[in-house]
Amino acid sequence: MFNDRHFPLLPSFALLLLLSPPHPRHITTTTRPRNPNRPAQSLGLKTRTLEFVPNKPTLLITWQGSNPSLSSLLFNSHLDSVPAEPSKWTHPPFSATLTPEGKIFARGAQDDKCIAIQYLEAIRNLKARNFVPTRTIHISFVPDEEIGGIDGADKFVKSNEFKDLDVGFVLDEGQASVNDEFRVFYADRSPWNLIIKARGVPGHGSRMYDNGAMENLMNSIEIINRFRDSQFDVVKAGKAANSEVISVNPVFLKAGIPSPTGFVMNMQPSEAEAGFDLRLPPTTDPELVKKRIAEEWAPAVRNMTYEIIEKGPLRDYMGRPLMTAIDDSNPWWSVFKQAIAAAGGKLAKPEILSSTTDARFMRQLGIPTFGFSPMTNTPILLHDHNEFLKDTVFLRGIEVYEHIIRALSSFEEAGSV
Numbered sequence: 001m002f003n004d005r006h007f008p009l010l011p012s013f014a015l016l017l018l019l020s021p022p023h024p025r026h027i028t029t030t031t032r033p034r035n036p037n038r039p040a041q042s043l044g045l046k047t048r049t050l051e052f053v054p055n056k057p058t059l060l061i062t063w064q065g066s067n068p069s070l071s072s073l074l075f076n077s078h079l080d081s082v083p084a085e086p087s088k089w090t091h092p093p094f095s096a097t098l099t100p101e102g103k104i105f106a107r108g109a110q111d112d113k114c115i116a117i118q119y120l121e122a123i124r125n126l127k128a129r130n131f132v133p134t135r136t137i138h139i140s141f142v143p144d145e146e147i148g149g150i151d152g153a154d155k156f157v158k159s160n161e162f163k164d165l166d167v168g169f170v171l172d173e174g175q176a177s178v179n180d181e182f183r184v185f186y187a188d189r190s191p192w193n194l195i196i197k198a199r200g201v202p203g204h205g206s207r208m209y210d211n212g213a214m215e216n217l218m219n220s221i222e223i224i225n226r227f228r229d230s231q232f233d234v235v236k237a238g239k240a241a242n243s244e245v246i247s248v249n250p251v252f253l254k255a256g257i258p259s260p261t262g263f264v265m266n267m268q269p270s271e272a273e274a275g276f277d278l279r280l281p282p283t284t285d286p287e288l289v290k291k292r293i294a295e296e297w298a299p300a301v302r303n304m305t306y307e308i309i310e311k312g313p314l315r316d317y318m319g320r321p322l323m324t325a326i327d328d329s330n331p332w333w334s335v336f337k338q339a340i341a342a343a344g345g346k347l348a349k350p351e352i353l354s355s356t357t358d359a360r361f362m363r364q365l366g367i368p369t370f371g372f373s374p375m376t377n378t379p380i381l382l383h384d385h386n387e388f389l390k391d392t393v394f395l396r397g398i399e400v401y402e403h404i405i406r407a408l409s410s411f412e413e414a415g416s417v
């Protein structure tokens with residue numbers, strides 16, 4: 001069912017398909033988007049394709065401001081998406097189906113092709129009203145966010161091309177809100193992968209002795225579980241959000257002597273290991289966590305070793321916690337808040353994001369960066385089956401970005417930031 005109300009969705013979500021090629025596996029963005037330049041060029045915007053790693057393009061779109069001596073604004077989103085299991089969806093996940101109720105079903109409808117298109121549609125509307133930005137506005141579509149951004153945003157922000165942009169403030173993706181308040185994120189948690197290994201003397205399954213590998217590993221798991229409970233209790237008591245504590249969750253266990261029918265049942269193995277997913281809020285002192293791991297979770301006195309794979313930074317280049325200020329010390333914060341109010345929107349209390357986005361690479365450079373996707377009254381369905389966004393929510397988001405772009409690009413005081 002199409003009517004005037006739906007019109008802007010037609011070109012927009014056709015682009016969503018172009019931007020979001022299905023990936024056969026989780027691996028990487030190797031499919032070059034088909035002609036992603038056109039919608040931006042139709043707006044008279046300058047486009048550039050940057051390729052820091054072969055076949056992993058970043059599309060950079062620029063709307064030149066009237067005062068190039070001021071720092072610029074960057075609106076970021078990512079080209080890739082996670083895969084989908086089509087058989088578990090009510091509509092084909094890579095076809096962007098608009099239902100009669102106005103729901104747009106598509107992988108990427110929330111994460112985060114919506115904002116990619118909203119940025120452009122907001123510029124289209126502002127141009128139609130002859131608005132001229134004072135600060136230059138850049139839009140970047142980067143690869144590989146879903147697999148860690150190492151060949152995407154990380155390479156982009158470390159490039160000379162990025163340096164030349166003189167970016168003063170960044171908006172990146174956020175998350176849907178189930179009520180009528182817009183959510184905004186000023187930090188991400190940083191993921192660590194932890195693998196602990198226990199070694200011990202093997203022995204007959206009937207023997208009781210100290211320091212077996214399994215016993216040592218299980219002791220560690222008990223200790224780690226107690227720490228997990230202590231963090232979770234704070235959340236359960238309502239004293240902190242999930243994203244404000246350290247989460248530690250077991251993700252694999254590996255032990256036992258394989259036999260043709262399963263495992264040898266009368267042998268205690270000499271090695272056992274377990275893997276954990278840790279998420280650290282930026283307020284965490286990483287050295288204290290490392291000390292805890294070395295002394296309590298995998299101590300050498302219990303024949304344990306460990307490996308920590310840090311999947312992202314916790315500190316910026318100055319050694320400061322990786323978070324954007326949400327007080328008067330950050331002039332962009334009040335401009336952003338006022339823009340949301342001017343759009344008739346309500347802003348929820350700023351949050352730390354439980355997971356991780358490309359925003360951490362910009363924050364690492366000390367650039368104030370917020371995560372924001374204007375989706376109110378929307379179930380959180382990123383990476384889920386039947387990811388959808390309501391057309392009314394999508395269109396409202398374009399209006400919100402019009403206010404944001406207008407306010408931020410006209411803001412002249414923060415010339416040096």
Ligand SMILES: [Zn+2]
Pocket residue numbers: 078111112145173
């Ligand atoms: Zn995303």
